[in-house]
Structure formats: C-alpha cells, structure tokens
Amino acid sequence: MEQSFVYVGRQPILNKNKKIVAYEILYRKRIESFACIEDENQATSRVIVNIFNNIGLKNLTGGKKTFINVNRDILFQEIFDFIQTENLVIEILENTPAEEKLIKRIKELKSRGFCFALDDFADTEDTQKLLPYADYVKIDLLQTEERYLPELVSKLKRMGKILVAEKVESYDTFRKVSSLGFDMYQGYFFARPTVISHRRFDPYEITLLNLLKTLNRKNVSIDEIENIIKSDVHITFNLLKFVNSAYFSFSSRIKTIRHAIMMLGVEKLKVWVLLMLYADAKIGGIDSPLLELALIRAKIMENISKSINQGENFPEIAFLTGVLSLIDVLLGLPKEEILSDLNIDESIKEALLEEKGTLGEMIKLCEHLEAGDFVSLKNELKKVGIGVDDFFKAEEQAVLYVEEIKQKILKGAD
Numbered sequence: 001m002e003q004s005f006v007y008v009g010r011q012p013i014l015n016k017n018k019k020i021v022a023y024e025i026l027y028r029k030r031i032e033s034f035a036c037i038e039d040e041n042q043a044t045s046r047v048i049v050n051i052f053n054n055i056g057l058k059n060l061t062g063g064k065k066t067f068i069n070v071n072r073d074i075l076f077q078e079i080f081d082f083i084q085t086e087n088l089v090i091e092i093l094e095n096t097p098a099e100e101k102l103i104k105r106i107k108e109l110k111s112r113g114f115c116f117a118l119d120d121f122a123d124t125e126d127t128q129k130l131l132p133y134a135d136y137v138k139i140d141l142l143q144t145e146e147r148y149l150p151e152l153v154s155k156l157k158r159m160g161k162i163l164v165a166e167k168v169e170s171y172d173t174f175r176k177v178s179s180l181g182f183d184m185y186q187g188y189f190f191a192r193p194t195v196i197s198h199r200r201f202d203p204y205e206i207t208l209l210n211l212l213k214t215l216n217r218k219n220v221s222i223d224e225i226e227n228i229i230k231s232d233v234h235i236t237f238n239l240l241k242f243v244n245s246a247y248f249s250f251s252s253r254i255k256t257i258r259h260a261i262m263m264l265g266v267e268k269l270k271v272w273v274l275l276m277l278y279a280d281a282k283i284g285g286i287d288s289p290l291l292e293l294a295l296i297r298a299k300i301m302e303n304i305s306k307s308i309n310q311g312e313n314f315p316e317i318a319f320l321t322g323v324l325s326l327i328d329v330l331l332g333l334p335k336e337e338i339l340s341d342l343n344i345d346e347s348i349k350e351a352l353l354e355e356k357g358t359l360g361e362m363i364k365l366c367e368h369l370e371a372g373d374f375v376s377l378k379n380e381l382k383k384v385g386i387g388v389d390d391f392f393k394a395e396e397q398a399v400l401y402v403e404e405i406k407q408k409i410l411k412g413a414d
Helices: 040-055 057-061 100-111 125-133 146-158 171-177 203-215 222-230 233-243 257-279 289-305 314-324 327-331 335-339 346-354 357-371 374-384 388-410
Strands: 007-014 020-028 065-070 088-092 115-118 136-140 162-166 184-186
Touching (some): 007 057, 007 388, 020 057, 100 115, 115 125, 136 146, 146 162, 203 222, 233 257, 289 357, 327 335, 335 346, 374 388
Parallel strands (some): 065 088, 115 136, 136 162, 162 184
C-alpha cells in the first residue's frame, strides 16, 4: 500500500501594522489527491498529531496564536483531552450545523480554556446560534459583497468579536478594509504592494545596500567591508549580536568586526545583509511577513537543490536567489534597477528577472505553493525532477527554520 504523507505549512495572520500576530496551520497532502474527496477527519487528526507530538506548537509558531481548522466530527474526539489550550484557536468550518450536541461540546471545551473562531462567516441561522461562543470571526472578502461589510463588521464588533479579514490578496484591498474595524488580516497582500520608483532610502538602508554591492565585488578586502560596517553603529551592533547568537554557538564571544567578518565569510555576510534589510523594513520588523516569505522561499530552494546535481555551491546559490526574489517588493523598486548595481552571478539574475533556468523553475515552485496552485506546482515539480513528498517536506523544514532564525538570530536569543 502506498504510504500517505501529510506535511504542515502555515500562513501568517497580521495586525493593522502588518506585524505577524498569529498563524493558520495548513496541511499539505499528496498532490494527486487534491482533486479527490479528502478524508477531512484523517487529515485534521494528522495535522494535530504532527503539531503536538512531532513538531511542537512553540517550534512551529513561536508562541503566537495558532488557528486550526476542525470539522464537527473532530470536535468530539478525545484528542482535545491531551493538548494544551494555550494560544490555540479552533476554527469551526462554514456550513457546520449548530446542533444542540455540538454547542454543548463547544461550551465544554471553552470551559477548559479553548478559543473558537467561525470560519468564512455568513449570517445564517446556524451561525447566529454559534456566534455567542466564538471569540474570533473570519470573513472571506472574496465571498462577501463589499457593500455589506461596514454593517456586518459594526454588528460583530458590538458583540465583542475579534475580526479576521481573509483572502486579502492585494495591498489595495488591505487599504480599503483596514478602516472598517478588522483586527487581523490574512492573505498574501504584503507581498504585492505597489512598486514605487525612486523612493528615498534612510541612511541605514543606504549603508546596507552599499555593503551588499561591495560584498558582490570580486576580490573585496576585509578592510573595505570592515570600514562600511563600522560607519553605522546600528549595523555594527546587529552584526555582533548575530555572530554571538545561539545559532552559531561559537566557543568564545566575538568582540571585533574583523573577527566577525572572518568567522562568517563573504557568502554568509551577503545573506545577513539581506535579512537585515527585510527585518528592518517598515512592515513588521522581526515579525515582517515579507522577511518570513523570503526566508521560506530561500530555505525551500536550498533544501530541494541538494537533490539536483548542479555543483557543490548550488544550495548556497539557491538560498541567496530565494532571499533576493522579493527584494523589489522590499525596496519598492524594479528588480532590473536593483540588480544592475549588484555584481551577482548571471544565473541568479536570469532566474530573478525572467524565471529561467533551474533557479527560475525553483522560484516558480515557491510561487505556485504560495498561490495554492497545486496543479501548476505538480507540473513544475516534474520539470525540475523533485518528488511531491520531498517538496512538502522541504516546506515543513523551511517553516521550522524560519522560526529558529527569528528566535535565535534576529532576537539574539542565548
């Protein structure tokens, strides 16, 4: 019998300041079964078991609120007797009948500390019965007419509900609905803001960009790198915090910039500069969804590149390409303009500008995953020669890696 795999992904949920405040956990099944009727009970059970027994909720979401879709049958299973209630939000699926037995079970779980959300909310007889027990209400913007939103939001806010706008797929949509009273936002709008040409950079960003340009020159000297870093106190502090973080666990503390440069090397410094640019963007700081998306892309590409025979340094090149793939969104400038100043490998430029070559195909894989286009993802995986299960495993590992990066490196945890 063919083994069945379920891997865990996640989608960030943001506040009005575009900072990550929660996650919805998603399950990844075999692509061949996406068009088939799925056993939801089995899939949800696997997700819960994977989170609590194998991965750990804190490792997966860094202690933030965690939303998990649960259907009626799962609510009555004993699995909830063995998991912690802290930061867990149980999403009741749309079209769930508000039976007396179900309401009794929800009351029981709420008395033990569980929080509930109504998913894809529509004003029906059933949802009216369930509303008193819901802490969160999620409204799908693609399924709700815009003219009804103000009244609906106002009504739910008067009831004390925390409102989550779902399917916020563009920055324009976010700007439209953010004034209505929503508390949280879910979707990939943060990766699609309008590109503004020739925006003004602050001195910190200019120094980081100059450092990136210098690092991409051939035969660059340590003196040059050191002088640029020393010119900005903020950059100096962040670099020393980075190399002395728990991520590296060096035997003794590194106290000088020159020593830090020598310990890291040029390639790791390049990635660090890009991380600092993403982390300090005005879209959430350490909890920037753009930083998270870029890192997940980069780590997926690095993971799957190890099974592609493209040379010894190919995983490092793939990681750098993934991080750079959203640099235009970060800086608000066209990729052509940014890359013209960076002396990077032509294969990376070709991938970023035209999505050509193996690196370009790998970027497409990440884009299909983010868009939920699993048919295109399956076709693209065949081109690259990557197995479906290997790809989803790479995603799961990337999610855990991102949390480790955020906790250990960017926060300088010991």
